[in-house]
Amino acid sequence: MATQEPAAPPAGRVAEPPARPGVRGRAHADPLPPTSAGLHEEVARIMAKAGEHDADVLVIGSGPGGYVAAIRAAQLGGRVICVERSPKEWGGVCLNWGCIPTKAMIASVERLHAARTAAKLGVLTGEVGYDFARIMERKEKIVSTLRGGVQSLLKSNHVRMIVGRARLTGRNTVEVAGEDGSRQSFNAANIIIATGSAPVIPPVPGLEGEGIWTSDNAVTATSVPETMLLIGAGAVGLEFAYVFNGLGTRCTVVEMMDEVLPLADSDVAAELRKSLSRQGIEFRLSSTVARVERRESGLAATLTTPKGEEVVECQVILVGAGRRPVTADLGLEAAGVEVDRRGITVNERMQTNVPGIYAIGDVTGKLLLAHLASHQGIVAAENAMGHEARMDYRAVPSPVFTEPELSTVGLSEKEARETGYDVVVGRFPFRPLGKSMAIDQQEGLVKIVSERKYGEILGVHIVGPHASDLIHEGVAAIKLEATVEELMTMIHAHPSLAEAVLEASLDVRGQAIHKPRA
Numbered sequence: 001m002a003t004q005e006p007a008a009p010p011a012g013r014v015a016e017p018p019a020r021p022g023v024r025g026r027a028h029a030d031p032l033p034p035t036s037a038g039l040h041e042e043v044a045r046i047m048a049k050a051g052e053h054d055a056d057v058l059v060i061g062s063g064p065g066g067y068v069a070a071i072r073a074a075q076l077g078g079r080v081i082c083v084e085r086s087p088k089e090w091g092g093v094c095l096n097w098g099c100i101p102t103k104a105m106i107a108s109v110e111r112l113h114a115a116r117t118a119a120k121l122g123v124l125t126g127e128v129g130y131d132f133a134r135i136m137e138r139k140e141k142i143v144s145t146l147r148g149g150v151q152s153l154l155k156s157n158h159v160r161m162i163v164g165r166a167r168l169t170g171r172n173t174v175e176v177a178g179e180d181g182s183r184q185s186f187n188a189a190n191i192i193i194a195t196g197s198a199p200v201i202p203p204v205p206g207l208e209g210e211g212i213w214t215s216d217n218a219v220t221a222t223s224v225p226e227t228m229l230l231i232g233a234g235a236v237g238l239e240f241a242y243v244f245n246g247l248g249t250r251c252t253v254v255e256m257m258d259e260v261l262p263l264a265d266s267d268v269a270a271e272l273r274k275s276l277s278r279q280g281i282e283f284r285l286s287s288t289v290a291r292v293e294r295r296e297s298g299l300a301a302t303l304t305t306p307k308g309e310e311v312v313e314c315q316v317i318l319v320g321a322g323r324r325p326v327t328a329d330l331g332l333e334a335a336g337v338e339v340d341r342r343g344i345t346v347n348e349r350m351q352t353n354v355p356g357i358y359a360i361g362d363v364t365g366k367l368l369l370a371h372l373a374s375h376q377g378i379v380a381a382e383n384a385m386g387h388e389a390r391m392d393y394r395a396v397p398s399p400v401f402t403e404p405e406l407s408t409v410g411l412s413e414k415e416a417r418e419t420g421y422d423v424v425v426g427r428f429p430f431r432p433l434g435k436s437m438a439i440d441q442q443e444g445l446v447k448i449v450s451e452r453k454y455g456e457i458l459g460v461h462i463v464g465p466h467a468s469d470l471i472h473e474g475v476a477a478i479k480l481e482a483t484v485e486e487l488m489t490m491i492h493a494h495p496s497l498a499e500a501v502l503e504a505s506l507d508v509r510g511q512a513i514h515k516p517r518a
């Protein structure tokens, strides 16, 4: 039991590799909670019905985990309270500081690139440039529209919205401190903790003060720096490198591991790195930042690289390596909620060790992904409302929204081999596809990792156009325990990018039609 902030997860958005599947059809179960938990929930529900509680479910935090959990609990007939610490944070990190602002900025850079290369497609645009203030205004408008959307969804589901900092004061009680110093106490049959995560700056000498950015600074930037050093080649680091490089910043990315996106399949990760290098981004792999000094010209970072020390001068250092779960001052000790190095510990029903208290999303320190937080929110809400729901981590897509995009689901080739599978792999590049040529996006490939005997699809890894959408064929395949034979016999539309998925599945069995014979 501890309430202090646990150590930061490793670099990148992903804090833990996906759980490994067992053999076909095996259940993927964490240990179940003590049997008294079910009894407690039943008693809590009966008490709530009898009016003993202010709410059936009280959710702390309104990110993609919290607001989705609140809506699901309300759909199931619960009286729900959702507490958010700031009126400007409805929708959480994802909506206000993460997924949405970055994707809005990325879309501007993609359009810029498309306009600059339009002549290739016979489209004449005249002089092309950008207005950073307008890029950021548009981003802000999208964020505030969606923030309003979350609030109206909660309202339409009759979720009681409370603004203030929530703190557990017992197993069923929460105190909310308003910014004006007011305090309110609530009693709830079930509590769902969805307080998310916050950026971490590693303890490197000199890595503090002006010019040292986290992702929060990057999405609220008022100007485009000339030079930037990015620490960490996880999804966050790569997406910002893509954005600022696209806007003309000279970007150098430092990654301590020997490849970008260390938890992704190394083939697709390498392919993305090569593509981003061609766009002008520099990479220093197997390297770390030893110290940072201030010079008249700006910042000077001394890197430890395999070739020795190197000094990189830059205006800005963007730290994209690591986030910590928000567990401090939450009263976890008062309620007896256990925390480990990664965050609040939960089982597959999203229950903590304390009956009636659940935790979801980044605060649990699993995969730091919005869609996972939402799914965990649904599971927690259903359990809190007396249903039986469990998490299945086998088919969680992990997208990176650079251009080209990268998205993976399931096991990498290395993980599949280490798990002991007899692995067979199929690959198909986007280059020869008619659709890729037509849209002038030919970079990348689809890789399918399969088990040889039954052909069960274990992993799908895509780098290329619309990878974040195409990956869902892989998500469905893994979730449904499909085989390559099943995928091979599914008719794919022509001309489409999904033909690369079809051809990669055919390639697993050496039957790709549009691949020259060796």
Ligand SMILES: Cc1cc2nc3c(=O)[nH]c(=O)nc-3n(C[C@H](O)[C@H](O)[C@H](O)COP(=O)(O)OP(=O)(O)OC[C@H]3O[C@@H](n4cnc5c(N)ncnc54)[C@H](O)[C@@H]3O)c2cc1C
Pocket (backbone or CB within 6 Å): 013, 060, 061, 062, 063, 064, 065, 066, 083, 084, 085, 086, 089, 090, 091, 092, 093, 094, 095, 097, 098, 099, 100, 102, 164, 165, 166, 167, 194, 195, 196, 197, 215, 236, 326, 330, 360, 361, 362, 363, 367, 368, 369, 370, 371, 372, 373, 401
């Ligand atoms: C730059 C960046 C880009 C990202 N891009 C993507 C992406 O493209 N796709 C993706 O899937 N994920 C992305 N992520 C990750 C994603 O944002 C998180 O995984 C997601 O927001 C986690 O949701 P959550 O509900 O757990 O917590 P959060 O979104 O962090 O929400 C937690 C909420 O709880 C509130 N809160 C905290 N403490 C209290 C308290 N004591 N009382 C009341 N309220 C409290 C906070 O104010 C916050 O609103 C990105 C993250 C970053 C930083």
